[in-house]
Amino acid sequence: MTYGLFMEGNAGIFQIDSAATNTRWSGLKATGTIAANTFMTTAQMNITNKDLLFARPTSTTSSSTFNSANYCAIMGNSGGAPKFLTETSFATLQTTGGAIATSGGSSNINGSDYGVLVQEADGTVVYDSRKFTTGFELISIFDAGAFTGGSREHYAAGGGSLATYQAGNTVYTATGSTNSEKAADLSSVYVSAYNSWAIPNINGTDWFINSFYYDYYYYKIYFVGFFEGISTMGVPFSVMKNQTNIALGRIK
């Protein structure tokens, strides 16, 4: 590296490398709540701009058995803008070069005369602190195939147990000294949601790929991946692992 800026953080975490072409820091673009079965707008999630989508179910209902409102799963999209199976809270990350400030009519949120701007050799912006007032911290990343699949609703093939399902599919376990603290912690975590797909209860089948279930009874987030066929046709219950990486994060 003969020029530019390369930075690592605590324990070598990647921060910035202005020499790695196309490495764009992503800050928080938008947060909000989208109703079930309602397409997100491009202001909320713009796939053309390469926005990264993180989400969680809005419901924090605690149920010892199962509550469908606690699913986090996409059930369709329109031009890349997804809609969710349940009411969902989202956090969309936007690359720094594509960020558009929203306040004061300025392209920079709090003015232009301070901040940090990192550019590549050709002037492409890698990082511009003036565009964001909120960061997003990744707290866990899991490789593809890390989770066995199954569902909180149906457990696993062959009538498996809840314990078996939890052992193979727990994405996150909330921390806290009290249940309310655990619930607050759980509801602060967003999962990379764009890779999910759900076709629930169509012609007697359920089909969930790369989806999630927020369990406020055990204070855990589970991976959900399964296909439940029509038993009378001899179609078995099939589990599916996570196809790609799963990332979890929090709004800073």
Next chain:
Amino acid sequence: MATTYDYPITLEYDGVDNLGYSYVAPSTTYTGTQLGMYFKAGDTISNTITNPSGGNIGDVAANAAANPDPSNSGALPPGSTYTASTDSSAVWATTTWLIFGRNTSSGNPADRSNRFWWQRVSGTISLDSSTITRGANLTGSVSQSGLLSPGLNSHRLYLLTWTSATTPDFTYANGGSLASITSSSTSFSISTPTNMPPGTYELVLSHYAPTGSNGGAAYQTNNFWGRNQQVHSVTYTVQQPRSYPDQYELGGPTTNTALSTKYYSNTVTMAGIDSGETATVSISGTNSKYKIGSGSYTTADSQISNGQTITVENESNSSLNSTNVATLTVTGQNNSGATVVVTDTFTTTTTSSEDTTPNAFDLGDSATNVVASTTQYSDTITVAGLGSGVTTAVTIAGTGTTVNPQFSINSGTYGTSGSVDNGDTVRTRLTSSNTPGGTNFLTLSIGGVSDTFTAVTAGAGTGGGTGGASGTAGYGLEIFNYRDTTGNGVADTLVNIFGPNFRSCSLVSSGTAHLQSSNNDTNVTYNTPTIAGMNSTNKNTFGMVMGPIYLASLMNVSVLATRNNTNFTVTAGFLPTGNYYATWWVFRY
């Protein structure tokens, strides 16, 4: 009073009976079938009986005798003029005398009714209670002897009240209510007026006696009552109802009170007031009121009955060490009619010195690794523990370089002077040091109680980090920006949006995966382009997120992305014939 009676009687011829007693007392003088008169012990009777026939004057011993013949009683009235001078005479004291005249010739008794008799009577009053409340009935009974069977007014003993034992005759006091008893009904109940003056009264028992005179002086003016007929008397006391209460205790005193604060006494219940009576309630004293029962607090006089409650309100003084006294007065009368005033006080004395020292407070943890020369805010504290109404000054001081310590009261403008009382909130702020690792702190003092708030800037790098992503490295680059946390359009809070202690996300590459199956192929793959900056050493800091590949087939739905040294490969274990697309992102963290 011993009385001398003189009834001159001239017998009249009333026909001849077979016993020859045809001369009787004249019916024009005495009416009724039982003609005669009661007397009491000690009276003198000096009737002069004249029989114009010149025959004997006879008697019988019992008025109910079938034949009033002296031979039936076997006796004549004693004395030539039939005088019962004293009750020492055994005859006159015990015998009813019936007087007839006898014809000189024999004949049938045409009428033996008109006979004159003397009957001695005695009686003793027994009161159920010698003391009564006016308006109540005076009750008792009479033990008597001598009354004849009931039927006529004359066969009664009468009771009438005199104003006192020393009052003259006929000065009755009970409103003229005359009671009586008969030989078969000896109980009496005499009402008393509700306005009867309290005092000692005399109850007089009298016998019936016709009016008349003796030697020109009237010996009887009323047939039913009078000293002349007085058989017995007793005294009794009339009292008026009590309308004052028993002593009550309002409680207190209440000391060391807050200023200008309302305090309340014990709730006291009025006792001892007679039924139907009321007492007058009044209150005095600065800022003093009272209420009866659940009524409103008032300063006006009012009436109160037995069993009702009173609560006194007294607002403490507005000055230190000062006493306010509420005096509750309940005024009524005793049984004798004398005014009785019952009072008690309820006092409040304010504290001699106010508490100007608040409770300890905590401005929160130090702010560490902060950006140099930036404004740092403490926690917000709430003032508590001061005396009521006490206001105390707030001071602030800073230590360090260019500290600029300030505080805000109740979210007001930040400054360096002000005062607070209980319930106010205070938040402080300072400017962090302008040097790496520098410490600035402020000291906030309220009423002698202090706490500090410290801000430490990030230090100079010392090389090598420890811990995980959420570490506490004291080096590196942190970037802050202001955020609008209240939604008012003003960026008011400094937040860390980038730093060495958390994994942020950088998008490295994105694209569309194309999986193509010509004939239900197996292990169909898609390789992403080479990812910028990804190599065998750092590849684990790259991740891939991809839209779902879902298959129409119900079989073999496994799709997985694998990380290579410089890119990612997506593999579908089985793919029905067709083309499949999915957007992917590669990010670095």
